[in-house]
Amino acid sequence: MKIFICGFGTVGQGVAETILNKKEFFEERYGENVLVVGATDSTTYALDENGLDLKKLLATKKTTSNVGNDEYTDVVKVLASSDFDVLIEVTPTDIDTGGVGLGNIEYALGHGKDVITVNKGPLALKYKELMDLAKSNRCMFRFEGSVGGAMPIINLCNSDLAGQRIKSIRGIFNGTCNYILSKMDSGQPFEQALKEAKQQGYAEADPTYDIEGYDSACKVVILANSVFGRNVTFDDVDITGITSINADAVALAKSSGMVIRLIGEVSATKLEVAPRLIPKGHPLSLAGTLNTAEIITELAGPITVSGSGAGRLETASAIMSDLVAIMDRRLGE
Amino acid sequence: MKIFICGFGTVGQGVAETILNKKEFFEERYGENVLVVGATDSTTYALDENGLDLKKLLATKKTTSNVGNDEYTDVVKVLASSDFDVLIEVTPTDIDTGGVGLGNIEYALGHGKDVITVNKGPLALKYKELMDLAKSNRCMFRFEGSVGGAMPIINLCNSDLAGQRIKSIRGIFNGTCNYILSKMDSGQPFEQALKEAKQQGYAEADPTYDIEGYDSACKVVILANSVFGRNVTFDDVDITGITSINADAVALAKSSGMVIRLIGEVSATKLEVAPRLIPKGHPLSLAGTLNTAEIITELAGPITVSGSGAGRLETASAIMSDLVAIMDRRLGE
Numbered sequence: 001m002k003i004f005i006c007g008f009g010t011v012g013q014g015v016a017e018t019i020l021n022k023k024e025f026f027e028e029r030y031g032e033n034v035l036v037v038g039a040t041d042s043t044t045y046a047l048d049e050n051g052l053d054l055k056k057l058l059a060t061k062k063t064t065s066n067v068g069n070d071e072y073t074d075v076v077k078v079l080a081s082s083d084f085d086v087l088i089e090v091t092p093t094d095i096d097t098g099g100v101g102l103g104n105i106e107y108a109l110g111h112g113k114d115v116i117t118v119n120k121g122p123l124a125l126k127y128k129e130l131m132d133l134a135k136s137n138r139c140m141f142r143f144e145g146s147v148g149g150a151m152p153i154i155n156l157c158n159s160d161l162a163g164q165r166i167k168s169i170r171g172i173f174n175g176t177c178n179y180i181l182s183k184m185d186s187g188q189p190f191e192q193a194l195k196e197a198k199q200q201g202y203a204e205a206d207p208t209y210d211i212e213g214y215d216s217a218c219k220v221v222i223l224a225n226s227v228f229g230r231n232v233t234f235d236d237v238d239i240t241g242i243t244s245i246n247a248d249a250v251a252l253a254k255s256s257g258m259v260i261r262l263i264g265e266v267s268a269t270k271l272e273v274a275p276r277l278i279p280k281g282h283p284l285s286l287a288g289t290l291n292t293a294e295i296i297t298e299l300a301g302p303i304t305v306s307g308s309g310a311g312r313l314e315t316a317s318a319i320m321s322d323l324v325a326i327m328d329r330r331l332g333e
Numbered sequence: 334m335k336i337f338i339c340g341f342g343t344v345g346q347g348v349a350e351t352i353l354n355k356k357e358f359f360e361e362r363y364g365e366n367v368l369v370v371g372a373t374d375s376t377t378y379a380l381d382e383n384g385l386d387l388k389k390l391l392a393t394k395k396t397t398s399n400v401g402n403d404e405y406t407d408v409v410k411v412l413a414s415s416d417f418d419v420l421i422e423v424t425p426t427d428i429d430t431g432g433v434g435l436g437n438i439e440y441a442l443g444h445g446k447d448v449i450t451v452n453k454g455p456l457a458l459k460y461k462e463l464m465d466l467a468k469s470n471r472c473m474f475r476f477e478g479s480v481g482g483a484m485p486i487i488n489l490c491n492s493d494l495a496g497q498r499i500k501s502i503r504g505i506f507n508g509t510c511n512y513i514l515s516k517m518d519s520g521q522p523f524e525q526a527l528k529e530a531k532q533q534g535y536a537e538a539d540p541t542y543d544i545e546g547y548d549s550a551c552k553v554v555i556l557a558n559s560v561f562g563r564n565v566t567f568d569d570v571d572i573t574g575i576t577s578i579n580a581d582a583v584a585l586a587k588s589s590g591m592v593i594r595l596i597g598e599v600s601a602t603k604l605e606v607a608p609r610l611i612p613k614g615h616p617l618s619l620a621g622t623l624n625t626a627e628i629i630t631e632l633a634g635p636i637t638v639s640g641s642g643a644g645r646l647e648t649a650s651a652i653m654s655d656l657v658a659i660m661d662r663r664l665g666e
Binding site: 144160161163283305306308313314324328 | 496649654
């Protein structure tokens with residue numbers, strides 16, 4: 001199985017590291033190893049049809065900040081020059097245009113390659129087009145890690161819970177916001193909680209994407225399309241972020257046994273991200289950086305899942321689960 | 334797809350009802366319907382190679398307490414007289430001998446039929462033998478509902494989390510015990526909490542199987558074998574039930590911010606059911622009748638799931654997920 005990794009930041013490196021560590025697992029389960037035959041970062045590329053030396057690749061990236069010596073002008077041309085089976089697309093999310101990720105995924109699906117991504121831009125903007133492209137080229141297109149990181153949700157709904165109607169999903173889909181709101185539970189003002197989130201590495205220098213609810217909105221769109229069979233994009237989401245939450249609001253909530261959490265909600269008719277009052281002790285009152293989701297099912301009532309929403313190996317683990325599903329299908333278990 | 338249902342109590346009826354309600358789903362997904370060609374209860378049987386009328390079957394059971402007019406002496410002979418693809422084995426659990434369920438499953442797997450069960454007896458006593466039989470006859474043998482009812486766990490670990498090592502699973506696997514312990518949290522003595530559990534229908538007239546931890550032990554065995562690849566049986570579990578928990582112990586726990594919960598724990602080396610002190614707010618401090626499990630993974634840290642541990646439609650939903658997996662494999666998605 002030949003893999004191409006587009007994007008060699010935290011997640012891309014986590015994937016390479018995991019594939020390296022899982023050599024025995026792959027050989028035992030499939031009788032063959034996974035070869036990474038190509039990798040790109042934002043400016044350079046590395047190719048080897050016999051499989052790149054992943055240890056060396058990771059070391060090169062660490063010491064030179066580049067994945068290879070050769071620069072590219074058009075990443076799709078690099079993809080086109082390589083013979084691979086599965087694209088792992090982990091370039092940064094761009095929710096305005098879809099970014100380079102969109103072109104990479106279109107190229108791969110259009111040329112009969114399976115695709116795994118955690119890049120929310122293409123999924124939140126062009127889900128239907130990409131899924132149609134995958135279908136017409138008989139490709140698998142999977143993106144478990146795009147919602148909730150290591151928290152199992154998309155494949156859980158579509159495979160383990162297949163056969164029963166899912167009525168709605170409500171969840172905490174952004175660890176940064178939840179960290180900030182959890183800090184505010186104990187009386188910290190918003191600005192101070194945000195500052196701490198930055199110091200801890202949970203918030204970006206420009207935290208807009210998280211605290212305005214845009215990241216959660218992308219995830220709600222992905223769930224709407226993939227679990228509820230809707231055809232919506234980022235612009236369809238009713239979004240309120242957490243920037244207007246102040247200490248008074250939190251104190252008022254507390255006085256009636258509630259906390260404030262940024263909740264994404266999706267059903268056949270809803271598509272919303274907003275701060276909500278949640279009773280203490282409810283699964284969605286969770287504190288900290290974990291993600292959690294409450295799946296309301298037709299037959300089984302509520303099923304709750306939680307797990308790490310981000311992180312190098314956590315996201316790599318979701319990508320691994322997609323890769324295993326693809327390899328099971330292609331190579332037989 | 335032709336189904337035979339052995340056991341027509343609460344769960345068996347829930348399965349029949351669900352198959353009846355899912356006609357459209359099956360036809361849309363597979364282009365064919367599911368036919369129930371046979372059903373048995375503890376004394377009678379009903380057969381129809383063109384598919385039993387499930388509405389009528391459910392009504393007959395309700396009015397006469399029997400699934401059919403004909404009594405059997407040997408249930409395996411009834412199975413042998415029917416041409417079916419999948420056995421849904423939902424007779425009552427017998428952890429001493431495996432009960433009739435064991436013979437039914439052996440017959441079906443031995444004759445190339447796929448099997449879905451939630452019957453913990455055969456799984457806790459003869460897991461390895463049954464799995465070997467399934468493999469040598471190229472059958473699928475699935476039992477998602479045997480642990481945690483509607484809470485996704487076995488298929489989640491073996492498919493969604495495939496490819497990463499699961500270090501351990503700790504969980505609340507018995508809703509009856511958890512109901513009793515939750516009542517005791519607020520000061521009720523054990524006997525009164527047990528009485529209430531009986532009144533609410535959560536505990537059997539003879540509650541031994543639940544409160545002595547035997548039910549949880551079966552589930553821990555099933556996880557040890559199916560997720561950790563061990564080869565253990567019921568007798569290998571280190572079991573302590575909840576009958577010795579008194580109000581003093583609960584009060585002492587409470588004074589240090591803890592609650593007492595009956596926890597099943599399984600890993601490559603552990604196999605244990607015992608009351609444990611759990612900090613309030615921890616996922617395993619859950620109150621009420623839900624089941625929950627904390628899956629400690631190699632790459633993704635802890636992943637927590639919870640859901641209804643029992644109930645007619647809840648258990649039927651787990652059986653449905655196994656049936657969908659079998660039909661996906663046999664008929665293609």
